[in-house]
Amino acid sequence: MIFNHEDYRKEQTFHTDVVVVGTGAGGAVAGAELAEEGLDVLFVEEGAYHPTSSFNPYLTESIPRLYRDVSATMIHGNPVIPYVEGRALGGSTVINGGMTWRTPEKVLDQWEKVTGDSSLGPKGLESLFQEIEKSIQSNYHDKSSFGESNRIMLEGAKKMGWKVETNRRNQNHCVGTNSCGLGCPTGAKQSTLVSHIPRAMSAGARCLTEVRIEKLIVEKGRCAGVIGRAIDPVTRKANKKVTIRARAVVIACGGIQTPHLLLKQKPAKKNRHLGQHFSCHPNAKVAAIYPHDVRAWKGVSQWTQIREFHEEGIVMAENMITPGALAAFIPWHGKKAMALLERYNNIILSGVLVEDSTTGSVRPGLFDLPVAKYDITPYDHERFKKGARLLAQMHFEMGAEGVILPFVDLPYISSIDDLKKIEETQVSPKTLELFTVHLMGTARMGREKNESVVDVNGEFWDLPGCYISDASIFPTPIGVNPQVTIMALATRIGRRLAEKLILTGNKNDELPPGDSASLFSTGTRNETLSVAGGGN
Amino acid sequence: MIPYVSFKTGKAMRHPNDGWKLADPFPMGQRTRTVFRALIRAICPVDPTLPEMIDRIEVHARRLMQYMNPLMARGMMLAMHVLNWSPIWMGKNTRCLETLPREKGETHLDRMAESGNSIYRLLLLGVRSTILSIYFDQPEVHKKLNYAPGAFVRKQIARREMSV
Numbered sequence: 166m167i168f169n170h171e172d173y174r175k176e177q178t179f180h181t182d183v184v185v186v187g188t189g190a191g192g193a194v195a196g197a198e199l200a201e202e203g204l205d206v207l208f209v210e211e212g213a214y215h216p217t218s219s220f221n222p223y224l225t226e227s228i229p230r231l232y233r234d235v236s237a238t239m240i241h242g243n244p245v246i247p248y249v250e251g252r253a254l255g256g257s258t259v260i261n262g263g264m265t266w267r268t269p270e271k272v273l274d275q276w277e278k279v280t281g282d283s284s285l286g287p288k289g290l291e292s293l294f295q296e297i298e299k300s301i302q303s304n305y306h307d308k309s310s311f312g313e314s315n316r317i318m319l320e321g322a323k324k325m326g327w328k329v330e331t332n333r334r335n336q337n338h339c340v341g342t343n344s345c346g347l348g349c350p351t352g353a354k355q356s357t358l359v360s361h362i363p364r365a366m367s368a369g370a371r372c373l374t375e376v377r378i379e380k381l382i383v384e385k386g387r388c389a390g391v392i393g394r395a396i397d398p399v400t401r402k403a404n405k406k407v408t409i410r411a412r413a414v415v416i417a418c419g420g421i422q423t424p425h426l427l428l429k430q431k432p433a434k435k436n437r438h439l440g441q442h443f444s445c446h447p448n449a450k451v452a453a454i455y456p457h458d459v460r461a462w463k464g465v466s467q468w469t470q471i472r473e474f475h476e477e478g479i480v481m482a483e484n485m486i487t488p489g490a491l492a493a494f495i496p497w498h499g500k501k502a503m504a505l506l507e508r509y510n511n512i513i514l515s516g517v518l519v520e521d522s523t524t525g526s527v528r529p530g531l532f533d534l535p536v537a538k539y540d541i542t543p544y545d546h547e548r549f550k551k552g553a554r555l556l557a558q559m560h561f562e563m564g565a566e567g568v569i570l571p572f573v574d575l576p577y578i579s580s581i582d583d584l585k586k587i588e589e590t591q592v593s594p595k596t597l598e599l600f601t602v603h604l605m606g607t608a609r610m611g612r613e614k615n616e617s618v619v620d621v622n623g624e625f626w627d628l629p630g631c632y633i634s635d636a637s638i639f640p641t642p643i644g645v646n647p648q649v650t651i652m653a654l655a656t657r658i659g660r661r662l663a664e665k666l667i668l669t670g671n672k673n674d675e676l677p678p679g680d681s682a683s684l685f686s687t688g689t690r691n692e693t694l695s696v697a698g699g700g701n
Numbered sequence: 702m703i704p705y706v707s708f709k710t711g712k713a714m715r716h717p718n719d720g721w722k723l724a725d726p727f728p729m730g731q732r733t734r735t736v737f738r739a740l741i742r743a744i745c746p747v748d749p750t751l752p753e754m755i756d757r758i759e760v761h762a763r764r765l766m767q768y769m770n771p772l773m774a775r776g777m778m779l780a781m782h783v784l785n786w787s788p789i790w791m792g793k794n795t796r797c798l799e800t801l802p803r804e805k806g807e808t809h810l811d812r813m814a815e816s817g818n819s820i821y822r823l824l825l826l827g828v829r830s831t832i833l834s835i836y837f838d839q840p841e842v843h844k845k846l847n848y849a850p851g852a853f854v855r856k857q858i859a860r861r862e863m864s865v
Contacts, residue, residue: 213721215719215721216709216711216719217708217709217710217711218709218710218711218717218719219711219717219719219721220711220713220717221711221713221714221715221717221851221854222713222850222851222853222854223715223838223850223851224834224838225761225765225834225835225838226715226716226717226723228765228834229723229724229764229765229767229768230721234768234769234770234773235765235768235769237769237770237773237777237827237831244819245819245823337865338861338864338865339861340857340858340860340861340864341857342853342854342857342858344850344854350710350711350713350854350858351710351854351857351858351861352708352709352710352861353861359708363708398721398722398724399722399724399725400724400725401724401725401767401768462848462850462853463853487837487838487850488837488838488842488843488846488848489833489834489835489836489837489838490834491837492830492833492834492836492837493829493830493831493833493834494830496814496815496822497811497814498743498744498745498746498807498810498811498814498829498832498833499743499744499745499746499747499807499810499811500746500747500807501811502746502833503746503748506837506846507845507846509846509847509848510846510847510848530772531772532770532771532772533770534770534772534773573815573817573819573822574815574817595819596817
């Protein structure tokens with residue numbers, strides 16, 4: 166059952182075996198594992214339930230439905246980096262590009278060393294990767310889903326003599342609507358909304374949507390539940406108190422929201438690694454204007470990745486966005502913005518992703534606003550310059566008549582000769598325009614309490630009963646899209662937690678007759694999947 | 702009780718009929734609204750359809766502000782006033798932006814956008830991105846750009862349904 170704001174009383178308490186906060190790659194997968202082991206699972210999601218049938222290609226309708234704070238979120242530092250996170254049932258998997266890269270072997274070797282646990286090494290995680298890839302239908306694209314921009318990127322990379330790899334993505338018969346970022350309207354992308362959440366629901370899990378968790382319940386040194394408030398979708402006021410008491414709590418809110426929530430709790434604050442080691446795979450845009458129609462909005466997003474420079478931590482790909490989103494990126498307005506956007510059908514948007522060489526931090530700020538800090542290093546700055554220069558060069562070689570660069574004081578160049586201006590003018594990261602979607606490492610996993618936040622089972626060292634299952638537990642940055650890595654770790658955490666809870670007995674036998682029993686009983690496992698309320 | 706319908710596809714409509722409503726517009730006093738509308742005029746491209754679009758852009762921007770952290774939404778309102786007075790405090794004009802002719806307002810904001818001072822640019826970033834993202838998502842503007850995503854997506858939904 167899925168509940169929304171109108172289903173909650175002014176104050177309400179639920180009882181369950183496990184409460185999972187967040188329904189993205191980490192939460193939904195761990196929750197599905199727990200539910201399928203027969204445990205009573207209650208998901209809590211801050212966003213609302215938006216089914217596939219509601220997805221549309223219109224930016225301003227989709228952003229408030231699916232994105233946290235309508236994407237008005239940024240990482241402070243030199244330079245400031247805007248970031249996005251999902252806020253809907255399915256979390257960021259509803260709005261991501263759907264790449265299903267495995268964690269690189271060299272990263273897993275390092276994890277094995279850092280954690281002292283061989284099950285986190287390349288061999289240990291192999292079977293989990295296989296399972297996850299099967300469950301989210303990680304496949305190569307059918308050729309009929311390609312568009313002109315896909316072809317140009319591939320041809321361009323070949324012309325430059327670069328190594329290109331086709332992306333495997335979590336899709337079933339993708340037809341290339343290029344709407345991954347606004348929710349897949351065809352149902353092809355296997356986000357957790359259409360993969361793990363239905364699995365968990367079939368096994369009896371329930372889900373509270375439109376509830377923001379604000380506090381953990383700590384009793385006798387253990388985490389015994391969470392307290393949140395339900396948000397009225399029309400007034401946006403958090404006006405109903407929702408308490409969930411559970412045997413275990415799984416936090417899966419992502420690399421920024423997870424430490425933000427935990428750092429507000431007394432027992433958690435004392436861990437000096439919580440909120441530290443923040444990494445974010447920053448990336449920069451390079452948009453090329455071609456003399457002919459490309460219509461990059463038709464065809465799959467990121468069919469290929471240019472991995473020629475992967476050893477240096479540079480990856481390049483194309484990723485078209487809507488005119489509204491493109492307009493928000495460019496440094497112009499008025500007639501200059503229109504002059505560019507009138508050529509929207511001629512534009513290919515591509516980007517340079519740089520693997521982190523440094524870390525930042527996350528801490529709670531005023532008005533419940535998380536403050537993330539991250540400064541790129543001179544080395545990163547050089548790699549961005551190199552990546553942007555190479556990508557621009559490739560576009561010119563393919564016939565582009567102009568390229569928009571990610572530099573405030575050098576936003577546009579019109580010939581290959583202008584590329585030298587990058588070296589001449591770009592002396593400080595201050596003028597670099599970056600963006601990110603991969604947020605990691607702020608509650609890292611490790612073998613010792615004094616060097617990490619969670620143990621190898623995902624349990625918080627400083628708060629037994631509290632588990633973390635998202636990208637914040639990565640011991641190091643991974644250099645690739647993190648979805649599959651999160652899912653593999655979440656499967657492991659879910660299974661180990663299930664094993665532990667089953668061994669320690671069935672909580673439902675011990676449950677006090679709480680007020681949740683009257684309206685929302687726990688005996689819903691065999692009922693038809695349904696949504697209570699149904700909007701307002 | 703409504704069935705759980707994650708897999709069912711729809712018609713990719715701009716306002717999907719899924720029972721969910723957009724938030725009420727963020728409360729904004731008359732003074733701030735006047736400033737905001739002046740900024741919309743200066744930031745959006747000149748377009749014969751703009752006058753009738755201004756209301757839509759203002760209301761939708763205020764709806765989006767309801768989803769922001771309150772600190773960000775209030776910061777954006779403050780930024781609107783600071784931008785309005787910027788021709789004066791930057792020493793470029795003796796009049797605030799709302800009283801300048803539209804073209805002069807646009808030129809002034811151009812200067813801020815291209816400035817080497819990152820504070821000027823940041824000040825403009827949130828307001829400009831919000832306004833332009835809404836403007837370039839309007840049906841009239843899509844038509845002008847020869848961009849028709851709805852029809853394309855509906856065609857692809859039908860195509861996929863035949864193949865699955």
